[in-house]
Structures are given as structure tokens and as C-alpha cells.
Amino acid sequence: MKPVILLLAKAAMAAKPREEMQGLCDTVAKRNPDYAVTYALQELGTPSLRAKLTELADDRVEEVIIVSLIFPMEPAFPGWIRKSVHRWIEQRGDAFFPRIRIAHPPIGETDRLSDMIEALTFAADESDIVQERIKVPKGTVVPDQKYRLLVCMGGACNDAGASLIYGHVRSEQDRLKLRDSGAGMMSCKTNCLGPCSLAPVVQVWPEGTIYGGVDEADIDLILESHIGKGEPVDILSYPSNGKKQTLK
Numbered sequence: 001m002k003p004v005i006l007l008l009a010k011a012a013m014a015a016k017p018r019e020e021m022q023g024l025c026d027t028v029a030k031r032n033p034d035y036a037v038t039y040a041l042q043e044l045g046t047p048s049l050r051a052k053l054t055e056l057a058d059d060r061v062e063e064v065i066i067v068s069l070i071f072p073m074e075p076a077f078p079g080w081i082r083k084s085v086h087r088w089i090e091q092r093g094d095a096f097f098p099r100i101r102i103a104h105p106p107i108g109e110t111d112r113l114s115d116m117i118e119a120l121t122f123a124a125d126e127s128d129i130v131q132e133r134i135k136v137p138k139g140t141v142v143p144d145q146k147y148r149l150l151v152c153m154g155g156a157c158n159d160a161g162a163s164l165i166y167g168h169v170r171s172e173q174d175r176l177k178l179r180d181s182g183a184g185m186m187s188c189k190t191n192c193l194g195p196c197s198l199a200p201v202v203q204v205w206p207e208g209t210i211y212g213g214v215d216e217a218d219i220d221l222i223l224e225s226h227i228g229k230g231e232p233v234d235i236l237s238y239p240s241n242g243k244k245q246t247l248k
């Protein structure tokens with residue numbers, strides 16, 4: 001199998017951006033015939049990084065180079081990717097793994113990226129959006145949603161991979177249509193929720209249940225049990241008992 005360039009983008013929910021990502025993969029593959037090229041999404045949409053790595057490992061691809069399309073790349077981002085990959089390795093167990101590398105060149109020193117920005121600039125629409133008369137819709141429906149799933153994006157949680165956790169929550173929420181089905185759920189990012197040593201932390205309301213040390217598989221369980229059936233997942237939760245707690 002050819003080595004794989006895995007383009008990691010932020011979000012693509014609708015068909016059109018997914019087509020654009022596929023088009024980009026095809027173009028990169030044409031220019032780099034020794035590689036296969038595919039993509040994964042870090043925040044919203046599918047495939048997630050974990051799902052794509054599973055697919056590539058099942059196909060016994062020997063090498064994967066992850067190229068982030070998220071600019072500028074926060075300094076902690078390669079660390080998040082590493083942690084996510086290692087959580088995936090632990091969950092996958094004793095199976096085949098490709099060699100995985102991360103490409104993160106300093107963007108200010110990358111001539112080809114400047115070339116790309118130049119090409120995009122010359123491809124800008126001719127029309128002046130100031131002259132467009134667009135009707136901005138007024139009013140909104142207040143959704144009937146019982147559950148709120150908060151993903152902590154404070155410093156400790158960020159370092160522990162909260163961004164990838166949030167991406168997984170949003171992708172699964174969309175895939176399972178959790179906004180409107182069942183009791184209804186919304187999700188959002190928050191600042192520090194308090195119990196930083198349990199990072200990454202999420203909290204589910206209206207119960208206010210704190211879940212700590214969560215990974216993508218834990219989120220699947222929380223969505224299935226707590227959101228889906230109204231049954232909090234005790235093995236992942238930490239009660240507010242007035243005592244210092246560490247990760248289980």
C-alpha cells in the first residue's frame with residue numbers, strides 16, 4: 001500500500017465542503033503519485049481522525065503523514081494529536097498500527113502556502129458584497145432540549161485533548177441527530193469547569209454530572225447512556241463529595 005497523506009481539516013458538515021475536501025485530496029494525489037491522499041475532520045463532521053486511522057490501519061497502510069490544514073496551528077495542537085492517537089492505540093489494543101508522523105511546518109516560512117493564498121486572492125468573487133441586499137431572517141425558535149453537554153476548554157483540558165473531544169461530541173451529536181431526537185441535547189465549549197486534575201472534563205446538565213479523563217469511547221458511552229437513556233455513567237463520573245479526587 002502507498003503511504004497516506006492524511007489532511008486534517010477543522011469541520012465539514014454539508015456535502016459541498018466534503019466535496020471540496022475530496023477535490024483537494026485528488027489534486028494533491030495527482031501531484032504526489034507515490035502517496036494516497038485522504039482527509040479527516042478534527043472538530044465537526046465525519047470521518048473523525050480516529051475513524052480514519054482505524055480505516056487505514058484495517059487496510060494495513062504502513063505509513064500515515066498527518067498534515068494539519070488548521071492555520072495557525074496552536075503550539076499544543078501536535079500534542080493533542082499525539083494524545084488522541086495514543087488513546088486510539090490503547091483502545092484498538094494489540095492490532096496492526098501504521099507508522100504515523102505529523103507535519104507542522106511554520107506557516108510563515110512556507111512559500112507554497114503563500115502561493116496558495118495568492119491563487120485564492122485572484123480567484124475572489126468579482127461582486128461587492130456591500131452592494132448585495134440580503135434579507136436577514138428575524139426571530140428564532142427556542143429549541144426543546146433537556147440536556148446540555150459542556151466540554152471544558154480551559155488550559156488543563158485543552159492540553160489533555162479537549163479540542164478533539166469536542167470535535168467527537170459534535171460529530172456524534174450530528175450523526176445520531178441528538179439535537180432533536182429523544183430528550184434533545186445541545187453541546188458547547190466552556191471555560192474551566194473547576195476540577196482541572198480530572199482533565200479532559202465534560203459536564204452534563206440538568207444533573208450537572210462531571211465526567212473526567214474522557215476519551216472518544218467514553219463520550220460514545222455518555223451519549224448512549226446518559227443522553228440516550230437518562231442513565232448517568234457512574235464509572236466515568238466524579239461526584240461533588242467535598243473530597244479531593246484523582247482520575248480513576
Ligand code: FES
Nearest residue numbers: 152154157192196
Ligand atoms: S481546565 Fe478543565 S476543569 Fe479546569
